[in-house]
Amino acid sequence: MKKYLWPSLKMTLVMLVLCCLLYSLVVAGIGKLTPGGGDGEKITVNGKVVGYANIGQKFTEDKYFWGRPSAVDYIASGSAGSNKGPSNPDYLKIVQDRIDTFLVHNRGITKEQIPAEMVTASGSGLDPNISPASAYIQIKRVAATRDLDESKVKSLVDQRIEKNPIGPDVINVLKLNVALDQLNQK
Structure with missing residues (x-):
């Protein structure tokens, strides 16, 4: 021994x-x-930290682009998914509520046009990015709320697309909204 x-x-x-x-x-x-x-990459506006580029934030006002929903309400210390399967009735109700909310705020689109990522939470619940399709579908609402020309907002979205050589292209929602605020100040 x-x-x-x-x-x-x-x-x-x-x-x-x-x-x-x-x-x-x-x-x-x-x-x-x-x-x-x-x-992490700090995002600052006028010398003040407004967030981090790698952690999703909650945007619910119509004047901002919305990110993916979060199962943990964007609390980084509790990073997690919902752990509910696609046939779970509670989960289906949550997704349907998100669809209904999205349709109310984005008039003129149908349920089928909503990208799945806009009504389902990511695995971490902190995804800071959305696809270009998810941004494009929100342009009309954001432009109308801010009284901006849609083509100007679309151009801003196009400029914010981050090309990914090994995966889908993405747009960082916080960076896009900061640029949108700066555009609105001009």
Whole structure:
């Protein structure tokens, strides 16, 4: 027994140092080399931090583009999906309520035109991005609320599309809304 106990304890200590200490320091060091120094990309307006580009935020006013719904109400410390299956009656009611709300605020479109991502939460509940299709379908509402020409708002959306070489193109909702506020101030 003694023959195996001491080597096991030594191996445990070595692995603790490697996995808990050294690995954490390496990851933190790599994080410091990224934009934002490992704290995420801060979005600032007039020197004030208004949010982070990698964490979704709740926008419900008609003058803003809306992001994906969140199962955790955009609380980053509780990142999670709803964990309800597509046949769960509670989940179906939540999705139907989101569809109804979206249709009320975006007149002139049909249920079939709504991109699925606008009525279903992401796995993390914190998705900061939407597809270009989800932004385009909201242009009419946003332009009308802000008394802007639709072509001007569409041009702004087009400028905010982030090309992704390995996945679908996306638009960061916070960055788009900040640009929209700045456009409205001109």
